[in-house]
Amino acid sequence: MDKKLIEELKLKLLEEKKDLEKILKGFAKKDPHTPGGWRANVPKYDGGHMEEESDEVEHYQNLLSQEASLENRLKEIEEALDKIQTGKYGICENCGKEIEIGRLKTYPAAKTCLRCK
Numbered sequence: 001m002d003k004k005l006i007e008e009l010k011l012k013l014l015e016e017k018k019d020l021e022k023i024l025k026g027f028a029k030k031d032p033h034t035p036g037g038w039r040a041n042v043p044k045y046d047g048g049h050m051e052e053e054s055d056e057v058e059h060y061q062n063l064l065s066q067e068a069s070l071e072n073r074l075k076e077i078e079e080a081l082d083k084i085q086t087g088k089y090g091i092c093e094n095c096g097k098e099i100e101i102g103r104l105k106t107y108p109a110a111k112t113c114l115r116c117k
């Protein structure tokens with residue numbers, strides 16, 4: 001694959017990684033002991049009304065699912081960056097052929113080609 005293109009996609013991946021980490025930092029802390037590498041901040045209960053507490057719990061559950069999807073995207077990006085380093089970037093994990101350039105441009109962390117998607 002074209003080296004210049006890989007460099008371009010790498011920048012895109014790094015940029016997206018930075019964005020994702022910024023969003024995560026807004027409500028979670030880095031924690032190497034958890035599987036996803038991040039832990040959402042637990043909301044403080046200040047002994048308020050029951051209704052407010054269940055709102056808080058719901059809010060926290062939303063954060064956890066948001067955290068999980070951000071972590072997944074982050075993982076995909078890190079894997080793609082690893083592949084750039086090892087020279088395996090842009091190869092479909094399913095059929096072993098090169099992933100379409102257009103697909104990589106819209107989705108640089110793609111692991112499979114359009115046919116295997």
Ligand SMILES: [Zn+2]
Pocket residue numbers: 092093094095096097112113114115116
């Ligand atoms: Zn494929």
